[in-house]
Amino acid sequence: MELDQTDDGANIQDVLLEITNQKTVPNVFVNKVHMGGCDRTFQAHHSGLLQQLLQEGSGFDGFDYDLIVLGGGSGGLSCAQEAAILGKKVMVLDFVVPSPLGTSWGLGGTCVNVGCVPKKLMHQAALLGQALADSRKFGWEYSQQVTHNWETMREAIQDHIGSLNWAYKLSLREKGVAYVNAYGEFVDHHKVKATNRKGQESYYTAANFVIATGERPRYLGIQGDKEYCITSDDLFSLPYCPGKTLVVGASYVALECAGFLAGLGLDVTVMVRSVLLRGFDQEMAEKVGAYMEQHRVKFLRKFVPVAIQQLEKGLPGKLKVVAKSTEGPETIEEVCNTVLLAIGRDSCTKKIGLEKIGVKTDEKSGKIPVDDMEQTNVSHVYAIGDVLEGKLELTPVAIQAGKLLARRLFGGSSEKCDYINVPTTVFTPLEYGCCGLSEEKAIEMFKKENLEVYHTFFWPLEWTVAGRDHNTCYAKIICNKFDNDRVIGFHILGPNAGEVTQGFAVAMKCGLTKQQLDGTIGIHPTCGEVFTSLEITKSSGLEITQKGC
Known part of the structure; x- marks a missing residue:
């Protein structure tokens, strides 16, 4: 026309x-x-x-669906629902292979069932315990012995998760997305086999596929690990209190779980092979670990388990862990009730038939390389979420990527997912929020002489009356001196770090500079206001301890 x-x-x-x-x-x-x-x-x-x-x-494609999504986690559901909104015929295949101890769960993926949601709620349970201890200094008087009931907490959290599972199913139904609780596996370029829990097989075809199968916890590959150990797949629905716990690993999952278990009053030890929070800013990681050590969490550094034996049956029972030093011949033994493995996660890509259709994966990790449109080397197959090679393993990232992918495929959009300056928070007892580059990465990319690092300790007002740790909370920004002092790294260790970080992440997306921070009036008294008054640089060598609120 x-x-x-x-x-x-x-x-x-x-x-x-x-x-x-x-x-x-x-x-x-x-x-x-x-x-x-x-x-x-x-x-x-x-x-x-x-x-x-x-x-x-x-009208001659002949496929059953415009899109089939393998995986019913946050990213897969986001993509499926957006495609359905755009008028496409969509199916989601989702099946949770039970953990070695038999744990499985409903629709929604890791975050909803065995990740972010139950983790944050158990973290909150531990924070409430600390609040009870602080409350006496604020005039609250109570004589009754305060105890924690694991079963009550677990039941309440699982009830909430169940409501989310139901909400996801309802949302798919309302948008006309076909949901099949079955394990999807490619058998041909445009055809998948779906196997349900009874072993019954069905076959479906589609013009396009999205792989959003996520990851599952890794095991040690030693005597007794799958027989006697639990992972984050099992912890949040564990029907009994885990008791004295040995956490193996130094990932954010390991430290978060160790933190809230100790906060609930349990005896917790973390066995660390090398560094804490690999991939995160190491100064911040060590401060996280130091705070945990001061608050009932013990650390065994430079040791790895080599065997796990059951000493007594029971709920939780008793286990013996034999561990070897990574620096010499020394061997130690630890006795505990529960061993929680948090040593990393493996992509769920090795048993879904990708080799049959020629989709390339990394031989070691199983990760899928994609282009900037989340397209694999096979033109009609895409991937999002934790299975991607070289991308952040975060739920909000998968949700955004899935939504934008559907819009590109079916809505004429060209917008791509921006993987730069993605904020995140580690929900350890003292929370660690960050956005942008770690100090190590910034030095690697821009060289130390081109950077200015501003930092300070701060003392939250809420901690003063309670007599909580002075000069423990810490704030740091990393600025590029030759790009108008642009903030390229933001780091905070303190209460509600996630809430603080989220707002500053928006500013960093907009090109935040040190001058703009200095020109911003802070909200007093808050933790976030500390970033509007940073004056001391690391290069100056000046003292950063604080004496007032």
Whole structure:
């Protein structure tokens, strides 16, 4: 249609502006999907989307679905629901293979069932215990002995998780997404086999596939690990209090779990092979560990388990762990009730038939390399979430990537997921929030002489009356001196670090500079205001201890 040769061309142009947010021409639609102008149409051609839409319009594709998503975690569900909103026929295949101890769960993936949600709630339970201890200094008087009941907490958390499982199912139903509780495996380029818990097999075809199968905890591969140890897959639904616990690993999962278990009053030891929180800022990681050591968590550094034996049966029973030093011949033995393994996670990509259709994966990790459009080396197969090679393993990242992928595939969008300056928080007893680069990474990328690091300790007002640790909470920003003192790394160790970090992450997306921080008026008295008054640099060597609120 040529608008300048149509009587009501101006009116049509106004309507197009309203529905597409584009007034310029050409304004291209293919099979009822808005492509955009010339540049976006060429992009769709190069990505394969244009050809796909033209094939769909021909009516000869013959597939059961426009999209099948393998994996019912946050990313997979986000992608599936967005595709359904855009009018596509979508199926989700999701099946939880039980852990070695038989634990399984419902729809929603790791975060909802055995990750972020129950972890944060148990962290909150531990914080409430600390609040009880602080409350006496604020005038609260109580004579009754205060104890914690694991079973009550577990039941309440599992009830909440159950409500989320149900909400996900309901949302899929409302959007017309077919949900099948079955294990998906490729058998041909456009065909998958779905096997349910009874072993019954069904087959489905689709024009496009998204792999969102996530990861599962890694085991040690030693005597007794799968027989007697638990992982985060098992902990949050454990029907009994774990008792004296040995946590093996130094990942954020290890330290978070160790932290809330100690906060609930349990005897907890963390066995560390090398460094804490690998991949995070190491100064911050060591401060996290130091605080935990001061608050009832013991650390065994430079040791790895070599055997686990059952001494007594029971709930929780008793175990003996034999561990060897990583620096010499020394061997030690630890006796505990529970061993929690948190040594890393493996991608769930090795038994879903990817080799049958030629999708490349890393031989060692099982991770899937993709381009900046989340497309694998097989044009109609995409991947999002924790299975991606070289990308952040965070639920909000998977959700965003899944949503934007569906919009590119079926909505004519060209927006890509931005994996830069993604904020995150480690929910240890003293929370650690960060966004951008660690100090080590910043030095590697920009060289130390080109950076300025501002830092300080701070004392939350709420901690003063309670007599809590002075000069423990810590704030740090890393600035690029030759880019207008742009903030390229943000780090905070303190209460509610996640809430503080989220706001500053938005500012970093907008190109936050030190000058802009200095020009911002802080909210007093808060922890976040410390970033508006940072003056001392590491290079100055000046003292950073605080004496007031």
